[in-house]
């Protein structure tokens with residue numbers, strides 16, 4: 001084993017027991033993605049140099065907590081997928097759902113398409129461009145996003161991509177209450193209702209995840 005390989009092995013987080021519980025029979029594909037992301041993610045600018053020791057908990061499983069919230073047979077648009085979180089992870093975990101991964105950066109789209117092909121994910125498709133470029137081009141039942149922008153800007157980018165009665169599911173940090181406060185006018189304007197902030201993963205992960213969940217429109 002080369003010296004640099006030993007160095008990487010020492011810093012990469014061991015797979016937590018929760019991974020197999022959360023991924024079920026999709027665990028092998030999730031492991032394949034984790035291995036490639038750990039090996040090439042930093043070089044490709046997909047994850048920061050400090051992320052390897054928390055790749056599973058902070059990135060892969062933090063994304064995976066959304067999987068049980070996705071509607072069976074529905075269509076999900078993940079906005080700003082970057083290196084794959086949460087959209088590609090969810091595409092692995094929920095083969096019954098169709099995913100559109102919306103990402104403007106060419107290099108990231110190439111990476112996502114490579115992973116989709118390698119893992120044989122026939123349910124997952126990359127849409128290269130900014131969310132606003134797809135307004136009127138397609139509709140989703142649910143929209144996911146992580147670390148793209150604050151709620152006040154994210155809502156106008158995403159709501160036009162949602163069908164009536166569709167749902168927003170945004171992975172957010174501790175700033176979410178302040179973000180909701182700052183976005184009050186925008187939320188009202190875009191008919192965002194039934195707003196909840198839910199904590200997910202507390203039973204399985206050392207760190208739970210905060211999710212902004214809301215419906216959009218008058219019906220459904």
Ligand SMILES: C[S@@+](CC[C@H](N)C(=O)[O-])C[C@H]1O[C@@H](n2cnc3c(N)ncnc32)[C@H](O)[C@@H]1O
Pocket residue numbers: 079080081082083084085086102103104105108129130131132145146147148157
């Ligand atoms: C900080 S990265 C987060 C990537 C990934 N969601 C994650 O959590 O690891 C933000 C991503 O959003 C993308 N992005 C920024 N503005 C966007 C827009 N208007 N529509 C779609 N994607 C956007 C960027 O290209 C980038 O890949």
